[in-house]
């Protein structure tokens with residue numbers, strides 16, 4: 001079987017729809033996982049009683065169980081306790097919880113390097129703890145943690161392909177679906193690999209820009 | 221001496237860290253417009269004491285009155301309100317490194333004094349001009365020398381229009397050649413009648429600028445008085461030992 005470009009072109013619209021879902025699910029999950037990361041890291045660094053233990057448990061649980069099991073738990077398990085989410089939001093929830101655990105750790109390191117002295121200075125100027133976190137600590141922690149946050153985000157993007165297992169018609173689902181009908185394996189896998197690669201590149205470029213901006217104050 | 225009630229008044233302040241008593245029975249009055257300099261050996265509780273004045277350290281016991289109003293030492297809200305009125309300058313300047321000098325100075329005035337951005341920036345630029353650093357407004361802290369950063373930390377505190385400013389060894393981290401610039405700014409503030417409580421090892425500054433010198437040892441105030449008196453005739457054994465130590469250290473430095 002030679003590489004059939006015409007076939008691939010004909011599948012363009014279907015692939016595009018899959019791509020769009022992949023982008024949506026990943027973008028929302030990346031943003032939400034960073035929110036979880038910021039909150040979880042703050043809880044850890046401030047050593048808030050009880051919450052602290054909960055965050056540790058959450059991070060350990062996520063990091064030591066397979067993503068696929070987490071995904072099935074959310075999609076098949078939650079409805080049995082009365083929580084029924086759509087395919088799309090099941091996917092978002094599982095990717096968010098999965099990446100959130102890693103973001104907690106990525107951001108925690110940065111947060112710990114925000115010197116105690118800056119906190120005291122902020123408090124002495126009358127900033128509330130929340131404003132200190134939002135205006136000083138979070139931006140500084142994100143700067144330090146950005147490379148590992150990018151890694152986690154790239155993994156999230158790639159792992160969004162797991163969502164085909166629950167039937168969400170994202171990029172990988174579309175490819176597998178077509179292959180099972182048309183047996184054009186090579187064309188489809190080349191296509192989706194190129195697309196994932198392009199998405200990762202876009203994400204990296206975006207992160208590099210952000211890193212440059214956040215690092216500007218520290219270049220003498 | 222005026223009989224007006226002091227701006228800041230501490231009575232019976234005590235603080236323990238575990239089993240260690242860092243402060244015991246501290247009574248201290250700071251009159252409005254006066255400069256009080258705290259001196260004493262390392263570990264004597266100077267930092268702990270001035271941190272008790274704005275709640276960075278919560279005293280365990282005693283009472284604090286600021287501008288005639290008692291501060292509830294167990295209420296974080298009360299401390300937060302108080303902190304907008306009492307500025308603090310640290311040994312390591314603690315400018316926010318990811319913000320420009322101007323943002324460093326307008327951040328809290330905009331939020332806590334509710335100033336519109338343009339007004340806050342205008343005030344900040346005037347303060348910068350006053351210390352000769354107007355041209356640094358848009359730079360980041362990393363582009364400035366330690367002495368410049370510390371002068372900015374001082375006017376950053378000033379931008380909140382506090383009724384008093386606390387200084388914890390403001391020149392201890394500086395290169396010798398930049399110390400005098402910082403002391404000049406502080407002298408300037410003192411001349412303008414800013415109420416200041418200063419922990420320092422700069423005895424020249426204490427002698428010249430302080431209205432009162434407070435000598436601490438082992439978490440207690442051992443003696444206090446006008447600098448001329450204190451330096452010429454320290455009454456206490458501990459004070460004498462401390463001063464002679466400093467003098468021989470100073471002479472060794474000049475030798």
Ligand SMILES: Nc1ncnc2c1ncn2[C@@H]1O[C@H](COP(=O)(O)OP(=O)(O)OP(=O)(O)O)[C@@H](O)[C@H]1O
Pocket residue numbers: 237240242260261262263264265266267268269
């Ligand atoms: N957060 C803390 N936890 C435990 N002990 C502390 C703490 N802060 C201060 N201490 C102790 O309290 C005592 C007084 O410390 P403080 O920092 O007030 O002294 P200082 O006079 O400022 O000393 P220095 O000149 O070295 O700055 C010291 O014995 C110190 O070890």
Ligand SMILES: [Mg+2]
Pocket residue numbers: 266267268388
């Ligand atoms: Mg100290």
